[in-house]
Amino acid sequence: MINAVKGTRDLLPPDTRVWNRVEETAREVFRLYGFEEIRTPILEPLELFVRSVGEASDIVHKEMYAFTDRGDREVCLRPENTAGVARAYIEHGLARAGGVKKLYYIGPQFRYERPQKGRYREFRQIGAEVLGAADPASDAEVLVMLFDFLRRLGFTGLTVSLNSVGTEECRPRYVEALRDYLAPHIAVLGPDDQRRLEQNPLRVLDSKDPAVKSLVSSAPQMLEFLDPPSAAHHEEMLRLLDAAGIPYKIEPRLVRGLDYYTRTVFEVTAAGLGAQDALLGGGRYDRLISDLGGPKTAGIGFAIGEDRLVDVVSDSFRAAALEGVPVAVIPLSPDDRGYAFALASGLRERGISCDVQTAAKGPGAGLKAAEKRGSRLAVLAGEEERTGRSAVVKDLIKRTQEKVSAESLASYIREREKSQ
Numbered sequence: 072m073i074n075a076v077k078g079t080r081d082l083l084p085p086d087t088r089v090w091n092r093v094e095e096t097a098r099e100v101f102r103l104y105g106f107e108e109i110r111t112p113i114l115e116p117l118e119l120f121v122r123s124v125g126e127a128s129d130i131v132h133k134e135m136y137a138f139t140d141r142g143d144r145e146v147c148l149r150p151e152n153t154a155g156v157a158r159a160y161i162e163h164g165l166a167r168a169g170g171v172k173k174l175y176y177i178g179p180q181f182r183y184e185r186p187q188k189g190r191y192r193e194f195r196q197i198g199a200e201v202l203g204a205a206d207p208a209s210d211a212e213v214l215v216m217l218f219d220f221l222r223r224l225g226f227t228g229l230t231v232s233l234n235s236v237g238t239e240e241c242r243p244r245y246v247e248a249l250r251d252y253l254a255p256h257i258a259v260l261g262p263d264d265q266r267r268l269e270q271n272p273l274r275v276l277d278s279k280d281p282a283v284k285s286l287v288s289s290a291p292q293m294l295e296f297l298d299p300p301s302a303a304h305h306e307e308m309l310r311l312l313d314a315a316g317i318p319y320k321i322e323p324r325l326v327r328g329l330d331y332y333t334r335t336v337f338e339v340t341a342a343g344l345g346a347q348d349a350l351l352g353g354g355r356y357d358r359l360i361s362d363l364g365g366p367k368t369a370g371i372g373f374a375i376g377e378d379r380l381v382d383v384v385s386d387s388f389r390a391a392a393l394e395g396v397p398v399a400v401i402p403l404s405p406d407d408r409g410y411a412f413a414l415a416s417g418l419r420e421r422g423i424s425c426d427v428q429t430a431a432k433g434p435g436a437g438l439k440a441a442e443k444r445g446s447r448l449a450v451l452a453g454e455e456e457r458t459g460r461s462a463v464v465k466d467l468i469k470r471t472q473e474k475v476s477a478e479s480l481a482s483y484i485r486e487r488e489k490s491q
């Protein structure tokens with residue numbers, strides 16, 4: 072027997088209905104905010120992530136699916152999508168068109184992490200990026216869109232955790248203060264945190280080690296080290312979020328696991344997810360495009376972990392997504408199959424989804440199979456119906472049935488579906 076690779080999984084029906092509904096909602100909401108879809112390759116040059124997400128990040132340091140291809144190229148399965156979007160933006164000269172580019176993506180990402188509930192080696196993200204917009208109004212707009220989307224999925228009571236990690240201008244002063252603070256306590260840090268302290272001390276703030284967590288709880292805060300433009304950016308964003316009624320809390324120790332952030336960073340966690348409770352993360356990256364060799368371009372965006380989102384989406388959203396199991400069209404004898412096919416075509420032309428039950432042995436078994444599948448209505452087609460151009464519609468829940476003409480079948484079914 073051959074099983075799926077560890078940390079990957081098959082998404083099966085009826086769950087895929089929920090996935091599809093989530094994605095349709097994302098596309099609809101993003102369109103309303105003027106975003107367009109971008110699809111970048113799953114396979115990217117390894118160098119892209121080394122130079123953006125950062126060599127010292129856990130992602131690049133120990134979670135990459137990287138290999139040398141047959142042409143001796145160092146490639147990898149993308150661990151995230153922001154770097155790919157930035158690469159495409161530069162490669163296709165999207166900056167030359169001028170103005171702001173608003174892009175979104177939905178697709179698989181790969182990280183070699185230890186699999187557990189909510190953490191997979193292949194997972195999917197729904198993300199959005201705004202390129203060419205340095206104003207704090209973009210930070211606010213991205214969060215407004217995000218909360219609009221989450222609200223349509225039935226989420227209530229979510230709060231975004233916000234922080235600013237400053238810029239290249241003001242961060243070094245903070246990093247120095249943090250180093251000074253941590254230096255006398257080096258013995259408390261495990262080997263991973265010691266490496267972080269060495270390579271990128273901000274990461275120590277993100278440590279999962281309880282002793283280190285308590286140590287950093289009294290560490291200096293980045294917000295106190297912001298230079299005036301970064302502080303003003305932060306304040307203006309908060310003002311706009313207040314005006315829009317977006318629930319947030321300032322989380323002075325929030326740092327993200329990727330190196331490209333400047334100024335705004337944010338995360339949303341959701342109860343019910345267990346240990347892996349980060350539903351989404353994002354932030355501003357005003358140097359990423361220029362660091363990758365493009366023109367100086369500001370950027371901000373987020374990515375939602377779709378696997379986690381689907382896990383905790385509201386019951387009512389899930390129930391609505393699971394509705395609409397196809398109508399079963401059941402020929403009563405082999406001679407009635409042709410007529411059953413004709414009835415089914417008529418229904419499909421009018422947008423009604425249906426299955427012709429030809430596999431079942433006899434109409435009784437056909438009805439049983441339809442019930443098992445969750446169909447609410449069955450259309451029975453026998454000799455009498457065939458000759459009279461009609462059909463018997465059976466309600467499998469109410470246990471009632473009615474004869475209707477073939478002509479009015481679709482409208483009758485529509486009415487029945489609405490009334491349920």
Ligand code: HAM
Pocket residue numbers: 150151152153154182184189190191192193194195196198199200328329349350351352353354355371372373374375376377378379
């Ligand atoms: P990230 O925080 O690394 O950010 O990932 C975003 C989300 O992807 C996480 O909050 C989580 O829900 C989900 N995720 C990450 N790893 C896994 C995993 N192994 N299994 C399941 N879900 C996972 C980014 O990727 C940035 N590119 C976000 C961004 C966009 N920043 C700016 N623009």
